[in-house]
Amino acid sequence: MLENKKMEFWFVVGSQHLYGEDALKEVRKNSQTIVDELNKSAKLPYKIIFKDLATSADKIKEIMKEVNYRDEVAGVITWMHTFSPAKMWIAGTKILQKPLLHFATQYNENIPWKTIDMDYMNLHQSAHGDREYGFINARLKKHNKVVVGYWKDKEVQKQVSDWMKVAAGYIASESIKVARFGDNMRNVAVTEGDKVEAQIQFGWTVDYFGIGDLVAEMDKVSQDEINKTYEEFKDLYILDPGENDPAFYEKQVKEQIKIEIGLRSFLEKGNYNAFTTNFEDLYGMKQLPGLAVQRLNAEGYGFAGEGDWKTAALDRLLKVMTNNTKTGFMEDYTYELSRGNEKALGAHMLEVDPTFASDKPKVVVKPLGIGDKEDPARLIFNGSTGKGVAVSMLDLGTHYRLIINGLTAVEPDEDMPNLPVAKMVWKPEPNFIEGVKAWIYAGGGHHTVVTLELTVEQVYDWSRMVGLEAVIIDKDTKLRDIINMTTK
């Protein structure tokens, strides 16, 4: 299992010496209370540490240098308790290389109308400090996040929590390593891209291997290991031989287990956390990896088919952000086009991510009309429902573009007993017709990463962190805006 690294966020509070030591003591106390309360009750994915008060340029620079240097620190949350003259933030903010959230909150929720005096105002002037500090971030083009509201408010806390997940993904992105078995599928355009640029902009390492390297690793797998995993399957899945001879079924499933163990071992040795396969490049393999891929997806490995390394890396990235929940590689396959009931059926030829499963997966062996190999084993299940996002990344030659489409995954209209793969059904925003049009105009690929655990805003926040062009297709999208933006 690929565990998310332990990370923490530093809380840095803007203030100044103008109002004396007593005021600073109060600021420090308030800051600690907020941090303790957030850690205790805000359901945050990572811990916040109250680092210090920022009252001088030297102090701020010292903190930011340490943030950059320490691997465990994923980002900085700043709060302007009192007015914080922002020239002192310039040097430190300029060198900060990690995500920054400006928490525009105030210690007290209400204005004490009857008792408020100038002393109160001088201590509680976040409104003032937020603007001074925001100006410097805007001028430095910091691409920081701004969250506004009372810090005990659950909705406000959720926005902080959502951002922390994205920031952790940003940090983890530097460690995404994709192993590609074979090249891209021949003749396919959208899966191509500039790997050097991807490494510069997103931190992704993409390494090529011949499929023979995997076959060699599979040859080392012992029959005992295979049998042991097969026994575990009996609890985890429904073993469904269907019309197959039981001995043939078991042999085919065990061949996928051999691929799985070989793959995992290969990836672990090279420290890879994502991979691609290509059904055109299977020399020495008996089956296309299906069940094997799905089992590794369940452990957190990013994946995409047909050599699509961009989508595989993106899959791993979103799996970090979601802690590997309801997130995986997906392909737009088939439409339901009856008016008012339009939807898209998503699947792949085998490798649909089991983190989407809403029922106990079945292990099934069926022929595959593609790749010209033996009948592969795969997990079949129905997908989950709920709101989510489909994401596609494309290389336009001049720059990368990220397309982010809000969606709602829904129940299929009917069972699909003859469909030999796992599947999901969804409706894109703002509605099916406009959503699909916008996606096509913007050049979005057929391969996507779908997640039911992130919002459009979270994926957009990541695109801002890495300076990536984002096309958002959601409930507010006007088709003409998309066309204007993408054809200028």
Ligand code: MN
């Ligand atoms: Mn595909």
